[in-house]
Amino acid sequence: MKATTFLCLLGIVFLVPSVRTVAQSNSKLVYTVVEQQPEFPGGKAALSRYLAETIRFPSSLMRKNYNTGFVSAKFIIEKDGSVRDVRITTKPLDKKAQKGMQDFMTTIITAVEQMPRWQPGEVKGQPVAVFYTLPIEVNVQ
Known part of the structure; x- marks a missing residue:
């Protein structure tokens, strides 16, 4: 039986009609809402391809x-388009699948950290650091 893994983007960022929402991180201003969202080189389709080619679903979980369930990568896209502070959120981990899920989360973190530089987000035409949430869906077929 052959199993194939598909990774899909659910949606990138939730837009709110304000530009004033910010978070403080390492004494640098990081926006949560911006006028122009950051963009992966080549757009959403290129980001989906990159994730599908880079993230490997552990065979222990596939078997x-x-x-x-819901998995998302949360990170900051800096003014220069680089990525930092990658964190993964998931549903509570089942003891039987904990090792496989840890491997999966490590794979996601590595893939996100190695992404090419993004086109940074903008406020008033100036590049700014943006907190970004990337939902990831896994379909095992």
């Missing part, structure tokens, strides 16, 4: 047909 168990494990449903990862």
